[in-house]
Amino acid sequence: MSEVNVLVQKDSAQEELKSSRRRDFIEHAFHALFLLSAFIGVASVITIGFFLVKESLSAPLYTGADLARYLVEEEGQSIFGYGWLPDGVVGTIQMLTNSTWAPPAMYGLAPMIAGSLAATGLAVLMGVPVGVLTAIFLAEIAPQRVVNVMRPAIELLAGIPSVVYGFFGLVVIVPLIETVFDVPSGASILAGSVVLSIMILPTVIAVSETSLRAVPPQYREGSLALGASKIYTIFNVLIPAARSGILTGVILGMARAVGETMAIIMVMGNTPAMPQGVLDSAITLTANIALEMSYATGVHASALYASGVVLLVFVMLLNGSLMYLNREKAK
Amino acid sequence: MKKFAAGALALMSMFTASSVVAGETITVSGSNSMTSLMEVLAETYTNKTGNFVEVQGPGSSAGIRAANQGTSHIGMASRAVADSEIEAGVERIIMANDGIAIVVHPNNTIENLTTEQVSKIYRGEISNWAEVGGERAPIVAVTRDTASGTRAGFEDVLSLKQTIAGKKVSAISPRAQVANGNGMVKTTAGQNQNAIGYISLGTVDESVKALDINGVDALVANVQNQSYPVARSFVLMTGPKTPDYAHAFVEWILSAEGQEIVAKKGYVPAK
Amino acid sequence: MFTPDNKDKILTGMIWSAAVLTMGFLIWILFYIVSNGIAYVDWSFITDDYTRTGDEEGIWPMIMATLYMVLLSISIAAPIGIMTAIYLTEYAKPGSKLVKLIRFCTEALAGIPSIVYGLFGMTFFVVALGLGFSILSGALTLAILILPVIIRTTEEAIISVPLSYREASYGLGASRLYTIWRVILPAAMPGIVTSLILSIGRIVGESAPVFLTAGMVARIPDSVFDSGRTLTVHLYMLTTELYTQHDWNMAFATATVLVLLVLAINLITKFITNKFSKATY
Numbered sequence: 001m002s003e004v005n006v007l008v009q010k011d012s013a014q015e016e017l018k019s020s021r022r023r024d025f026i027e028h029a030f031h032a033l034f035l036l037s038a039f040i041g042v043a044s045v046i047t048i049g050f051f052l053v054k055e056s057l058s059a060p061l062y063t064g065a066d067l068a069r070y071l072v073e074e075e076g077q078s079i080f081g082y083g084w085l086p087d088g089v090v091g092t093i094q095m096l097t098n099s100t101w102a103p104p105a106m107y108g109l110a111p112m113i114a115g116s117l118a119a120t121g122l123a124v125l126m127g128v129p130v131g132v133l134t135a136i137f138l139a140e141i142a143p144q145r146v147v148n149v150m151r152p153a154i155e156l157l158a159g160i161p162s163v164v165y166g167f168f169g170l171v172v173i174v175p176l177i178e179t180v181f182d183v184p185s186g187a188s189i190l191a192g193s194v195v196l197s198i199m200i201l202p203t204v205i206a207v208s209e210t211s212l213r214a215v216p217p218q219y220r221e222g223s224l225a226l227g228a229s230k231i232y233t234i235f236n237v238l239i240p241a242a243r244s245g246i247l248t249g250v251i252l253g254m255a256r257a258v259g260e261t262m263a264i265i266m267v268m269g270n271t272p273a274m275p276q277g278v279l280d281s282a283i284t285l286t287a288n289i290a291l292e293m294s295y296a297t298g299v300h301a302s303a304l305y306a307s308g309v310v311l312l313v314f315v316m317l318l319n320g321s322l323m324y325l326n327r328e329k330a331k
Numbered sequence: 332m333k334k335f336a337a338g339a340l341a342l343m344s345m346f347t348a349s350s351v352v353a354g355e356t357i358t359v360s361g362s363n364s365m366t367s368l369m370e371v372l373a374e375t376y377t378n379k380t381g382n383f384v385e386v387q388g389p390g391s392s393a394g395i396r397a398a399n400q401g402t403s404h405i406g407m408a409s410r411a412v413a414d415s416e417i418e419a420g421v422e423r424i425i426m427a428n429d430g431i432a433i434v435v436h437p438n439n440t441i442e443n444l445t446t447e448q449v450s451k452i453y454r455g456e457i458s459n460w461a462e463v464g465g466e467r468a469p470i471v472a473v474t475r476d477t478a479s480g481t482r483a484g485f486e487d488v489l490s491l492k493q494t495i496a497g498k499k500v501s502a503i504s505p506r507a508q509v510a511n512g513n514g515m516v517k518t519t520a521g522q523n524q525n526a527i528g529y530i531s532l533g534t535v536d537e538s539v540k541a542l543d544i545n546g547v548d549a550l551v552a553n554v555q556n557q558s559y560p561v562a563r564s565f566v567l568m569t570g571p572k573t574p575d576y577a578h579a580f581v582e583w584i585l586s587a588e589g590q591e592i593v594a595k596k597g598y599v600p601a602k
Numbered sequence: 603m604f605t606p607d608n609k610d611k612i613l614t615g616m617i618w619s620a621a622v623l624t625m626g627f628l629i630w631i632l633f634y635i636v637s638n639g640i641a642y643v644d645w646s647f648i649t650d651d652y653t654r655t656g657d658e659e660g661i662w663p664m665i666m667a668t669l670y671m672v673l674l675s676i677s678i679a680a681p682i683g684i685m686t687a688i689y690l691t692e693y694a695k696p697g698s699k700l701v702k703l704i705r706f707c708t709e710a711l712a713g714i715p716s717i718v719y720g721l722f723g724m725t726f727f728v729v730a731l732g733l734g735f736s737i738l739s740g741a742l743t744l745a746i747l748i749l750p751v752i753i754r755t756t757e758e759a760i761i762s763v764p765l766s767y768r769e770a771s772y773g774l775g776a777s778r779l780y781t782i783w784r785v786i787l788p789a790a791m792p793g794i795v796t797s798l799i800l801s802i803g804r805i806v807g808e809s810a811p812v813f814l815t816a817g818m819v820a821r822i823p824d825s826v827f828d829s830g831r832t833l834t835v836h837l838y839m840l841t842t843e844l845y846t847q848h849d850w851n852m853a854f855a856t857a858t859v860l861v862l863l864v865l866a867i868n869l870i871t872k873f874i875t876n877k878f879s880k881a882t883y
Contacts, residue, residue, distance in 0.1 A: 023777060030779055034693055037685035038704045041753065044746045045707040048714065048722045055725060070496045101505065103477065105498035111505070133620030141617060150625065152868050155796075157628045159803030159864030161834040164857050167841055168631050175522055184469040184525045187508055198627050205624070206800065210755065210793070214762040231610040245758065252712055252754075259715025261810045262838060270476075270509035281508050286717045290810055291476040291511055293721070297392070308718045315713030323706060367843065374653055385819075512842025514849070536846060 052312060056305035058298075059095065059107060068094050095306065101272040101288070103296075107303040109310060111274045115282035116311070118275060119192040119264065120257040127197030127257075128250055131204030132239075135246075138205070139212035140234055151209075158202030166263035169195040174267055181279055187269035189278045195263050200253035207252060211245020212238055251322055255315065261286040285311050354381040355576045361394015361407030362480040364513065364531060365565050368427070368596050369407060372584055375592060382576055391480040398568035404577035406568035409480030410487055420571040426584050427565040428599035430532035430554035431485055434517065434539040436524045441465045443543040446560050450489045452527060455504030460525070472507040473519050473528035481513065484563035485529050529561070533597025554599045565598070632861060639858030642851045648859065652820045652836075659852060661859060663822045667737065667830030668863075670823055671816065672805050674741035675748060676798060682745075683752030684794060690753070691760045692782055712750035719747050720814035728815055738826040740816030744808065748801035755800065759793020760786055799871050806864060809834045833860050 068090050085093075098108025134154075138147055173194055177186035215238050223233040239246070261284075269281025270291065285307045296304055359369055366388035373384035391408040398406030399418045412423055433449055435441060444452075444463060451457040452472055461467045475482035486492060486501055493502040510516045516528035521538040528539075532549060535541045541549040544560050553559035567581055583589050590600040650660020686704070694701045723743030733739040763786050771781040787794070809832075817829030818839065831839075837860060840853040 027777060027779055031693055034685045034689035037682045038689040038694075040682050041686060041711055041749055042704060042707040044749070045710050047726065048718070048746075051722055051725050051730075052718065055721075100495075102495055102500040105495040105500045130620045130623055133617045134624045137617045137621040141614075142621070150621070152872060153625065153628055155799055155803065155868050156632075156861070156865055157624075158800060159806060159861075159868065160631065161807035161809065161837065161857075161860055163809050163834055163838045163841060164635060164860065165631070167837075167853070167857065168634060170518065171522075172634065178523065185471040185508065185523055187519070198631075201624055201627070203800075206796070207754070207758075210758050210762075210796075214758060229610050231613045235613065248754065251709065252751075255713035255715070258713075259717065261715070261717045265511055266515070266841070270511075271506050272509070273505035281506075283509070286715055286810075289717050289721065291509060292478060293814070296478075297396075305721060308715075308721050311715050311718055315715070316710055319706065319709040319713055323702075323709065514842050514844035518844055 049312065052305055052308050056302055056309045059091075059302035059306040095303070096310070099274045103292075103300045103303070107300075107306075109285070109303075109307060111272055112283055112285040112288050112307060113310060114275055115189065115268070116258055116284040116286070116314075118189050118278065118282065119196060119268065119284060120254060122189065122193035122278060123196035123200060123257045124250065124254055126193065127200045127253060128204055130197070131201045131249070131253065132208050132246060134201070135205045135208035135212060135249075136234055136239075139209050140230070140238070154202050154205050157198075158206070162199065162260055162263040163266075165195050165199055166266035169263060169267035177279070183279050185269065185281065187267055187281050189268065189275055189280065189282050192264050192268040192282075192284075193278075195267055196257045196260055199260060199263065200256050203256055204249045204253045207249030208242070208246045211242040211248070214245065215241045247322055251319065254318065258311065258314065259286060261290045265290060354383060355574070356383045356385060357405065357577045357580050358385050358387075358403040359405045359407060360387040360389060360397045360403040361568075362391040362409035362565070363388040363478065364409045364429075364480045365407045368533075368565070368593065368598060371596060372589060372592055376580055376583060382580070384580065390478045391483060395568065398570050401570050401572035404569070404573045405581065406570075408566045408568065410483045410563055410566075412566050412568065417568065418570075422569050424567045424569070424581060424585070425564045425601045426567050426581075427590075427593045427601050428554055429484075429563055429565055430549060430551070430559050430599065431481060431488070431529050431561040431563065432532045432535045432541040432549045433527065433529050433544060433561065434520045434535065434541050435527050436520060436522075437538070437540045438524055439465065439540060441542060443546060445545050446489055449544070449561075450491060453489070453491055453503045453507060455506055468525050471519075471523055471526045472504065473510050473516050473526055474503050474507045475513075475516065475529075476509050476511050477501065481529065481531060485561065488561050488563065531597075532562075532599075551597070551599050562599075564601075635854060635857045635861055639851070639854030639856075642855035643858055643862075647855060661833065661836065661856060663820050664831055664833045664836045664856075665859075665863075666822045667816075668806060668832040668834075670737050670826065670830065671741055671744065671812070671832055672802055674737060674826060675744040675805050676801060678741060679745035679748050679752055679801065680798060683749050683797070684756050686749075686753045687756035687760055688782060688786075691757055692778070692786070708750050708753050711746065712754065714747075716747060716808055717810045719743050720811035723811055723815035734827065735815065735817030735819075735829045736827045737816055737823050737830050740812050740830075740832075741826070743811050743815045744805050747808070747811065748804050751800050751804065752794075752797045755797030756790065756794050759790040759797070762793070763789040795871055799868060802867050802871075803864060806832070806860065806867075807834060809838045813838070833863070 095107055095109055096113070097110055098106060099110040100106045100108045101111060138150060142150065169191060174186035174191050177183065177188060177191050219237050219241055220233055223237045224230070228236070264284050265287045268283065268287065270283045270287055271281040272283050272288070275282035289304050289307055292300070293304055359373065366386055369386045373386050377383055391410055394406040394408050395412060395416050397403035398421050409429065417423070433444060439460070441460065441463060448457065448463050452463075452470055453474065457463060458470055459467065460470055486503070491502045492499050494500070508519070510519060510528070513530045513534050516530050517534065517539055520526045520528040532541075532551065532554065535549070543549065547553050547559050549559060554562045567584070569578060569581060585601065593600050647660055648665070649662050650658040652658060652660055652663055690701060690704065720743070723739060727733050727739040727742050728735055767785050767789060768781060771785045776784070812832050813835045816832070818831045818835055819829040820831045820836070823830040833856065837853060837856045840849065840856060844850055844853060
């Protein structure tokens with residue numbers, strides 16, 4: 001009797017051990033799977049960076065450096081770094097600072113860089129305050145019934161294709177700017193940034209609202225219990241607590257703005273000259289790629305890849321500095 | 332660019348692999364401004380013979396390359412193709428002519444410009460309508476993207492070229508706005524009182540005003556008798572690798588039936 | 603003048619006007635497009651084939667291509683994105699170098715402009731991997747493009763699941779995997795679905811990276827290796843070649859269908875979310 005008992009006990013112990021080992025194995029396998037998934041993003045960034053850089057390498061060497069040599073030797077101009085810096089560096093500086101885009105001779109990216117920065121900056125300036133305040137409205141002020149209508153509406157705004165925004169901008173906003181500011185052409189940085197600011201609203205609102213709602217209710221209750229007003233609580237307790245999420249929304253919004261192509265092509269005029277003001281036409285890095293990629297070959301194509309790399313560097317710098325900022329504040 | 336050729340090749344193999352229509356598949360690629368005409372010809376031809384025609388419009392230069400490399404059966408270019416651009420065995424066939432209309436807003440008081448005035452406007456040397464006899468208002472010049480065959484044709488005809496660092500580049504002012512299609516130019520010119528643009532003659536309608544050039548009306552008849560100065564040819568190119576069933580398609584385009592479609596679409600028949 | 607009370611009123615006013623402005627823009631754009639386009643949307647417009655001779659000007663091939671693109675991109679990106687978010691929130695040591703690297707790359711992906719994805723997709727998937735201009739090339743490109751949206755939003759949703767849920771589950775002897783599967787994911791489901799809605803919107807809305815990778819052949823794709831023209835690419839092609847009033851009508855009609863499609867996707871997803879959250883709690 002007792003022997004049997006011991007045996008059964010031993011058996012069940014072994015069973016348990018086995019099943020716990022199996023469980024451990026499954027746990028480990030899934031852990032590995034999750035880790036692997038997380039690395040797909042990393043791998044993508046590396047592959048994208050590698051291919052873009054590889055394709056863009058010939059541009060500074062064969063246009064910038066050759067051009068610098070020509071300008072120095074044939075036209076007697078002085079080019080920064082010529083003669084003592086490596087060709088690639090001279091070429092890169094030449095590309096980034098030259099304001100003449102005239103393929104197949106000159107590939108100056110300065111007007112496009114200025115256009116992209118101006119349009120994005122202005123769009124963020126106009127779009128982010130409206131977006132964050134709307135997020136506050138949704139998370140804190142609006143009654144549930146209003147939220148139930150507004151949130152799907154804003155998700156719809158996110159789903160409207162950029163081509164539609166461009167179409168709208170072309171037919172409505174461009175003529176409006178012509179009338180209001182009395183300028184010869186309304187196709188301008190301002191038109192571009194108005195369209196962009198509407199386009200980034202859904203991203204800014206969705207992410208900001210999520211993070212505002214994620215603030216623990218104790219914060220709100222504590223502040224209100226101390227006699228603070230609802231508005232005071234929102235601006236002095238909730239927003240600081242949700243700051244990292246709101247900044248994420250702003251980054252994603254900026255990313256959308258700086259990367260927008262089709263809408264911008266339709267409303268900004270695409271003039272490859274240095275813009276003189278916000279009511280002047282301009283071209284962005286993205287628009288230039290989209291307009292010329294279909295027929296560009298050789299060095300010209302490489303120069304367009306180089307525009308892609310400039311966009312990439314811009315985004316990396318932006319993300320890096322915001323990550324740094326968030327880390328400092330988290331301490 | 333090697334990559335692009337490889338891409339085009341991949342594209343072509345895609346089409347042949349995915350073709351569900353019985354019969355042969357004829358591949359045509361090149362000038363973007365020829366695709367709308369070519370697609371109509373292609374579809375009519377497919378319905379007639381059962382041979383499928385795939386049309387891609389990456390641009391005239393790509394069309395010349397495709398004909399040289401044999402990546403497409405037929406290449407299309409909407410500009411004069413120089414001898415130096417093609418390889419031995421590649422034939423050029425003019426399938427139609429196209430006038431380029433210089434268009435302005437219907438309210439603009441200008442009726443006529445000389446080719447020199449148009450050229451100066453696009454170089455940025457004339458920037459006010461008063462300088463060409465119009466009202467005192469700044470000119471908003473609208474050009475096409477550099478991939479456009481219409482732009483290439485326009486630059487050729489008006490010698491809008493300059494030399495920078497030993498290379499020939501476009502002389503169109505960087506302050507001219509760039510539109511990414513005939514339709515976009517038309518929309519801008521139809522909307523903005525100060526705008527000037529250029530589009531295929533076949534696409535002009537009442538939303539814009541086509542100017543007389545050197546006193547000649549922008550009319551199909553004037554392109555045909557070669558009195559209208561801003562005109563160009565639509566060129567097809569076939570190479571040694573072009574199969575007979577593709578040659579048959581070219582012959583059909585040049586036949587009375589094909590040329591009738593050309594005329595119906597607003598272009599000027601080659602014959 | 604700036605008593606706390608007044609300040610509150612001013613700020614409240616600003617919040618309300620921002621909300622009104624947002625809704626105003628939405629209604630303006632929607633009304634403008636739908637009022638100009640709805641008259642030309644009928645059954646045959648949706649179900650007809652598209653031919654350049656002008657016999658048929660329907661958008662059926664474009665609708666199918668769009669559908670393929672959405673389904674394929676989401677089924678590639680959603681598992682990867684959700685698993686990454688789980689790793690970052692439930693497994694990784696917060697603040698470790700690894701987490702920083704992954705997070706930096708995710709943010710970088712979010713920032714990469716879509717046209718750059720197009721360039722990359724064309725060089726990598728279309729040419730280097732030899733997939734050609736196909737739905738598959740397009741979907742792979744778009745999958746990377748939407749990955750950061752899914753990761754970020756899912757992460758936020760998982761983080762906002764109260765710690766007490768996890769503690770209760772562990773306290774009852776549940777394993778980590780079981781807790782994730784049965785407790786955390788269901789609780790975070792509305793957030794995950796939101797991330798998928800945002801992604802679908804992005805896929806339907808993209809044009810530049812799509813026509814650089816999936817081409818623009820206006821035919822119903824037979825397989826994922828076929829080229830296809832999505833609705834948005836179709837609309838873009840239409841807007842660059844607007845000549846007659848009829849062309850404008852067709853463009854507005856296509857835009858109307860796109861907007862209604864996005865609306866339908868949102869409503870269906872909302873319906874599913876509601877059911878889901880009722881089943882869980």
